[in-house]
Amino acid sequence: MKKIKGYKYRIYPNLEQIAIINKTISCCRYTWNGFLALKEFRYKEFGEKLNYTKMSSILTQIKKTDTFLTEVDSTALQQTLKQLDNTFTMFFKGHCKFPRFKSKKNPRDSYKSTTIKIKDGKIYIPKVGFVEYSNSRDIKGRVLSAVVSKSATNKYYVSFTVDESSEQLPRIEKEVGVDLGLKIFAFTSDNEKYFAPKPLWKYTARLKKLQRKLSKKPSRASKNYEKLRLQIATLHERITNIRNDFLHKLTTKLIRENQSIYLEDLNVKGMSKNKKLAKAILDCGFGYFVQMLKTKGIMYGRTIHQIDRWFPSSKTCSCCGYYKADLKLTDRVFECPSCDNSVDRDYNASINILTEGIKSIRG
Ligand SMILES: [Zn+2]
Incomplete structure (x- = not known):
């Protein structure tokens, strides 16, 4: 039986780390908006439904010129493409409205990553490093993904999605x-x-x-x-x-x-x-x-x-x-x-x- 649970922690990044988190958020927005436009264009012009795999390989190409994209957590960009793909699938099924462009002015924003983990009493965020956090309760189970978010009051959080159906064993060499x-x-x-x-x-x-x-x-x-x-x-x-x-x-x-x-x-x-x-x-x-x-x-x-x-x-x-x-x-x-x-x-x-x-x- 699958048991999925969420854990949300307030994190305390320093100024340098805040800059990287904000940069990641804007790179995700950039990726979302760019691919939304591209998907729309390809669909209107060629009737082509650009799927996740195709978008992913296009992103690899784009990274060669837009090198700033390589400076942030790569799984965050992948997750952005996945979310965009899901939104389109939902749209075509009639479950939601056509996806919208994300505005820079949005005070609350976030990004999803699959490589964030808790280590040595801190939260490790790729490219950002170790961040202090207030631990309200320990995570039991396997971390599936995490979302880094920024509130309207400029507070930062990490929310973990955890599979509690079983506990992972610690890694060993044998x-x-x-x-x-x-x-x-x-x-x-x-x-x-x-x-x-x-x-x-x-x-x-x-x-x-x-x-x-x-x-x-x-x-x-x-x-x-x-x-x-x-x-x-x-x-x-x-x-x-x-x-x-x-x-x-x-x-x-x-x-x-x-x-x-x-x-x-x-x-x-x-x-x-x-x-x-x-x-x-x-x-x-x-x-x-x-x-x-x-x-x-x-x-x-x-x-x-x-x-x-x-x-x-x-x-x-x-x-x-x-x-x-x-x-x-x-x-x-x-x-x-x-x-x-x-x-x-x-x-x-x-x-x-x-x-x-x-x-x-x-x-
Ligand atoms: Zn022999």
Whole structure:
């Protein structure tokens, strides 16, 4: 559930900072008025609806000549274009009047930015710097955007829009690679292994037995059939609960401990040999695991990255990079003929996933 809240603080910028804030406000007004005129012109002349993306690239061009625009918070100008675009959309839907030009004489004015934050007991505004503020209450949650405004009495404020649905975790340095498998569910580059809970296997065997029984019962109307069906449904539910509980705990642990989590793109592993039902249940677990990580990643401000599915994470030596083409599925230990590295197969893969992931993100 999304919970959006606003927080408004009075800020106390010095004279120099006031000058930059005022300059940003006028640059936003300049951008608004310029693009409003341009949009109007393009629409009347060519029937073209200049959208945000197009305006954004035009703005980049304009900045080359109107260099004063580069001296203020660039996200403020972007937000101005977004607001203009929204106003036009609303206008075309008949929800509001045609957008108006902004006057310099307006004593109350503001601009929106996505990079303003609270740091070390002060509010940080790009290009303006750290500003003192009166903190009436602490922000809980993730800051989405902020508006810097000036009142008619020349007082300055920052209003934050905050997503309180979840609290972001503080940034950390640690990263991890995770190798997923059938035997060991997850093996991490921290040399930790996580087994899927045993009942999952026990129940899977029992489930199979029940399903075999059910397939032999010809009459759907019989009492026994209904009894069996219910038993199977209950077992499915129990398996799902155990699996989800396990996945929730594992994903939360990984998210808490790491800023970035690197995984393989699934479906490639030699899973075909395994029994159908067990495979189906675990496959489903893998998919759900990745989905859960991604959702929690967004909630808590962590990055989840899947590496290229053709990257040979198992057959590469994590020590020297040697490619061991003849590595068999039964080889539990990776022994490198090139550098004498001898390491657990899955551990080796997880280290490779980590290094490959970092490489693909940072080049
Ligand atoms: Zn090696």
